[in-house]
Amino acid sequence: MRVQESYPVDVDAIRADFPILQRKVGGDISTPGEHDDDDTPLVYLDNAATSHTPEQVVDAIVDYYHGYNSNVHRGIHHLSQEASVAYENAHDRVAEFIGASGGREEVVFTKNTTESMNLVAYAWGLDELGPGDSVVMTEMEHHASLVTWQQIAKKTGAEVRYIRVDDDGRLDMEHAKELIDDSTKMVSVVHVSNTLGTVNPVAELADMAHEVGAYAFVDGAQSVPTRPVDVEAIDADFFAFSGHKMCGPTGIGALYGKRDILDEMQPYLYGGEMIRSVTYEDSTWEDLPWKFEAGTPPIAQGVGFAAAVDYLDDIGMENVQAHEELLAEYAYDRLTEFDDIEIYGPPGDDRGGLVAFNLDSVHAHDLSSILNEQGVAIRAGDHCTQPLHDKLGVAASTRASFYIYNTREEIDALVDAIDTARELFA
Amino acid sequence: MGIGSDMYRQQIMDHYKNPRNHGRLESPTFTHTGENPSCGDTITMDVQLADDGETIERVAFSGDGCAISQASASMLTQRLPGTTLSELEAMDTDDITEMLGVDISPMRIKCAVLARQVAQDGAKIHDGEIEIEQTKTEDGDD
Numbered sequence: 001m002r003v004q005e006s007y008p009v010d011v012d013a014i015r016a017d018f019p020i021l022q023r024k025v026g027g028d029i030s031t032p033g034e035h036d037d038d039d040t041p042l043v044y045l046d047n048a049a050t051s052h053t054p055e056q057v058v059d060a061i062v063d064y065y066h067g068y069n070s071n072v073h074r075g076i077h078h079l080s081q082e083a084s085v086a087y088e089n090a091h092d093r094v095a096e097f098i099g100a101s102g103g104r105e106e107v108v109f110t111k112n113t114t115e116s117m118n119l120v121a122y123a124w125g126l127d128e129l130g131p132g133d134s135v136v137m138t139e140m141e142h143h144a145s146l147v148t149w150q151q152i153a154k155k156t157g158a159e160v161r162y163i164r165v166d167d168d169g170r171l172d173m174e175h176a177k178e179l180i181d182d183s184t185k186m187v188s189v190v191h192v193s194n195t196l197g198t199v200n201p202v203a204e205l206a207d208m209a210h211e212v213g214a215y216a217f218v219d220g221a222q223s224v225p226t227r228p229v230d231v232e233a234i235d236a237d238f239f240a241f242s243g244h245k246m247c248g249p250t251g252i253g254a255l256y257g258k259r260d261i262l263d264e265m266q267p268y269l270y271g272g273e274m275i276r277s278v279t280y281e282d283s284t285w286e287d288l289p290w291k292f293e294a295g296t297p298p299i300a301q302g303v304g305f306a307a308a309v310d311y312l313d314d315i316g317m318e319n320v321q322a323h324e325e326l327l328a329e330y331a332y333d334r335l336t337e338f339d340d341i342e343i344y345g346p347p348g349d350d351r352g353g354l355v356a357f358n359l360d361s362v363h364a365h366d367l368s369s370i371l372n373e374q375g376v377a378i379r380a381g382d383h384c385t386q387p388l389h390d391k392l393g394v395a396a397s398t399r400a401s402f403y404i405y406n407t408r409e410e411i412d413a414l415v416d417a418i419d420t421a422r423e424l425f426a
Numbered sequence: 427m428g429i430g431s432d433m434y435r436q437q438i439m440d441h442y443k444n445p446r447n448h449g450r451l452e453s454p455t456f457t458h459t460g461e462n463p464s465c466g467d468t469i470t471m472d473v474q475l476a477d478d479g480e481t482i483e484r485v486a487f488s489g490d491g492c493a494i495s496q497a498s499a500s501m502l503t504q505r506l507p508g509t510t511l512s513e514l515e516a517m518d519t520d521d522i523t524e525m526l527g528v529d530i531s532p533m534r535i536k537c538a539v540l541a542r543q544v545a546q547d548g549a550k551i552h553d554g555e556i557e558i559e560q561t562k563t564e565d566g567d568d
Contacts, residue, residue: 363492365465369433381464395466424434
């Protein structure tokens, strides 16, 4: 059927941009980069952990190193100026991508989502939180925010509260209303759950935070790569995401913050690049966002990050989202054919592009090992949501997560590989 | 065939599905429990020593978890009787992979060695060398 074969994005053309998808796996892993003894085609379904990098992004990084590699902001020489322009423009480009009208002044480049979270926790939380204050999170929070606020709360005497997740994997919004009160100074919530696939009503939660005078921090690690995101429509005060989950390189992420708030905050890291003037006695800080980017920043990665955003915008984020939802629903439907598979989270037509599940009587780590033997790359473990797994009553789950280059055939390969495990353990 | 290509050979699956010496000993000389926190594998080893207080006479295990951890425990209960506590102490990871007869991928090694670690820690507690409630392997999950 023709309709069955079509996709919201041009999968064949996209796959051609990702050479790694053509490789085989299964050989000796102790010699990375040597693939002579690999014999099994790769089916890569671990995109929520990291996405692959298209040639266009690799080319942008190569162009930087071959053409204008230099340190930024320090040199008057030509190369340094070119590098500075590219690195600064990358901030504007990423800001535009998420609807931050303040441009570069509202986008701090960090190492990743986790560092973005820690930046706010240390630069704002340590100063502003104290006994009697609360930070409200969700039970489906990733360790990146859960552990960070938990530990900052311990240091400051603040309380952490978790909005309940119901049996369908959705937030109990009545519970949220109970928890977000006058003591609340921060509401830190995950946009798309990396385990349940739930898409949370973050705009509504931001409103609830603002009603009590609290800030709203949205963890967008799984949302920015997979759907159109407008931080101003959400009215998030802070918003964090990572480059490597959205076709960009590792080692770079972003923190969006409303300009007024970032202005008020003190730096989190001190050193070079972030100062205006220094005496032996005191120092003053650079303008936004540089006051939060101490030391030589990830310049090549910043250039690559902007190229990744260009790449995704060319495809169109509405199309990316439609493709994600199509694959999520297809995977959900295929996996629910089997009574011995338990899927966590909301139904297939109401979730982000990932499915976490368990196969009865086969431990998630055994399952992932057997899938690996058949070339299927998925993730088994707690996906950095250990308390959520405790709540679900399982130590681990198996997660398949999709991106722009994945196909229904790859999900079929997953289902076939699961069948092999089922037979082995029968 | 490289690492991870053939981890679930018949012997492993046989020990997983039909574990040997599964259960508890009536009067073990020492007993100890351990877990892999990230995997949820748990294993309790009961060890009974001969009158010389050094030679292992009988071993039983109980617990649950992945096939690698449980099969490894099952095989160890057959391997240990007749050996001494100091021989147990000397067992390393290579001895375990040799016993299992398959290449264990790096991410799964801690599953494979859990039973050995539990037995070794149990012996050390018995000898008064260490004092711990439970063995926990390093948590290296994502």
